[in-house]
Amino acid sequence: MNKKINxxxxxxxxxxxxxxxxxxxxxxxxxxxxxxxxVQAHMQYYAKNGYIDGGMKSKPKNAGMEEDLAQMFAMEGTLKRHFAMNHRFSKDQDAIV
Structure with a gap:
């Protein structure tokens, strides 16, 4: 997908x-x-200067994110935590909030 939505x-x-x-x-x-x-499939969703922030942080995609992400995934072992679709749309269903 090449469509960008900012x-x-x-x-x-x-x-x-x-x-x-x-x-x-x-x-x-x-x-x-x-x-x-x-790692490769995951990285395609980040902009060139995109990075992971939070409990685990990464370098930007264009400056070493691949290695950081591989280490993060290795530390997680078999942990699965991204199966929830918890995004929200407004009551009128035509706007992102």
């Missing part, structure tokens, strides 16, 4: 049903790649 958490953006379906597919595929510990 959304800030503070921005409400009107989206079409097709865009909503695309977002759901991206989230599902990202989650599947995470649980499969597939």
């Amino acid at each position: 959304v800030s958490l503070k921005t409400k953006v009107m989206i079409t049903t097709e865009e909503k379906t695309t977002l759901k597919e991206i989230i599902a595929n990202y989650s599947i790649a995470s649980d499969a510990k597939d």
